[in-house]
Amino acid sequence: MTENSIELSDLPPEMLRLLVEKCDFVTRRLLRASSSLMYQVVGSTKLYIPSVGLKLWNGAVVVELINLPCKRQYMLGFQKNETGGTLIWTNIQKAVDIENSDYMGEAVDWFRQMCLQKNVTIGKFCINTNDDPKQMTEKLDEVLKKSEIPLKIESIHCVGTESSDSMWKVMEYCDKRLFKEMKVEQFDEDEIFELFGKQDEIVKNLEKIEINCLCNVSVDDVLSLNASVISLKSENFTDDLVYELIEKFTKRREDGSAFCIENSQKRNLDLETIPPGFKETDSTKRFKEYRNELINTNHPTVYLRVSEDRVVLQIGDTKKANFWMEDESDSETSDDSDSSSGSDSDSDANEYASD
Numbered sequence: 001m002t003e004n005s006i007e008l009s010d011l012p013p014e015m016l017r018l019l020v021e022k023c024d025f026v027t028r029r030l031l032r033a034s035s036s037l038m039y040q041v042v043g044s045t046k047l048y049i050p051s052v053g054l055k056l057w058n059g060a061v062v063v064e065l066i067n068l069p070c071k072r073q074y075m076l077g078f079q080k081n082e083t084g085g086t087l088i089w090t091n092i093q094k095a096v097d098i099e100n101s102d103y104m105g106e107a108v109d110w111f112r113q114m115c116l117q118k119n120v121t122i123g124k125f126c127i128n129t130n131d132d133p134k135q136m137t138e139k140l141d142e143v144l145k146k147s148e149i150p151l152k153i154e155s156i157h158c159v160g161t162e163s164s165d166s167m168w169k170v171m172e173y174c175d176k177r178l179f180k181e182m183k184v185e186q187f188d189e190d191e192i193f194e195l196f197g198k199q200d201e202i203v204k205n206l207e208k209i210e211i212n213c214l215c216n217v218s219v220d221d222v223l224s225l226n227a228s229v230i231s232l233k234s235e236n237f238t239d240d241l242v243y244e245l246i247e248k249f250t251k252r253r254e255d256g257s258a259f260c261i262e263n264s265q266k267r268n269l270d271l272e273t274i275p276p277g278f279k280e281t282d283s284t285k286r287f288k289e290y291r292n293e294l295i296n297t298n299h300p301t302v303y304l305r306v307s308e309d310r311v312v313l314q315i316g317d318t319k320k321a322n323f324w325m326e327d328e329s330d331s332e333t334s335d336d337s338d339s340s341s342g343s344d345s346d347s348d349a350n351e352y353a354s355d
């Protein structure tokens with residue numbers, strides 16, 4: 001008895017999509033190139049990519065993706081070759097030369113083909129364009145503004161404040177219904193990031209904002225944020241802002257919400273008066289801890305940590321931020337009398353979850 005082989009084209013569309021859903025990014029690319037039928041099937045099957053990175057590094061554009069379901073890293077590099085064309089290399093295939101082409105344009109076009117698609121959603125989009133921010137921003141603008149499909153990203157991570165123009169451009173053209181978080185990292189301690197002035201309405205409605213460098217932002221701008229997780233550092237922050245944020249967050253009492261407000265001049269945040277409802281639970285040489293607990297209710301407890309230059313508040317035990325980590329190392333070095341007054345629930349509150 002002979003067995004008849006089954007071609008992919010013999011399978012119904014529903015089964016083909018189920019098969020494609022189980023494939024990682026690289027396998028989908030191979031299937032997509034195999035036939036016009038598979039091109040259509042792959043293009044209509046939803047794909048979630050947990051992380052995509054776009055980085056200018058050492059004269060090259062490097063695109064990094066974390067695949068599902070295996071979570072293997074896929075890396076693609078674009079750089080100028082000896083004849084002025086583009087050398088494309090990957091971590092799984094041989095390098096390819098494309099003559100008469102611009103390497104940065106090729107990189108952005110590849111990103112368009114693979115990521116700027118109706119069926120593709122990106123979890124975290126990391127961008128680092130510090131080597132040539134102006135040109136990369138222009139390339140992204142050319143591609144994004146021509147697309148009828150908005151870029152589907154849930155969060156953006158900007159590395160280096162010179163990358164911010166590219167970040168703002170991506171935010172302009174992304175799907176606002178999905179986009180919820182932004183994070184900015186610094187290269188230089190003296191870098192100053194402008195939080196407002198580019199995409200103010202988007203920023204105000206984000207759920208999580210972490211700016212890990214000096215930030216130029218007014219008190220009114222901070223209070224206008226609707227985010228449930230906020231981390232900001234400025235030389236202008238005072239205890240007046242902190243009092244208002246404590247009142248705002250405590251009144252809302254959203255489980256997992258948190259803020260970290262830091263004065264870069266190491267002053268002005270050592271609260272003279274603790275807001276009503278807070279009781280001291282622990283202290284070290286660097287900070288004091290308080291909690292606001294509503295007995296016999298389902299409302300989450302509010303945890304507060306205060307030092308001269310930094311105030312951290314967290315509500316409940318659902319971790320959405322890691323603001324407590326830096327101070328934990330200080331509390332471990334304090335003497336036994338300083339650390340013994342904290343309860344087990346305090347320790348739970350001080351644990352953190354990474355992004």
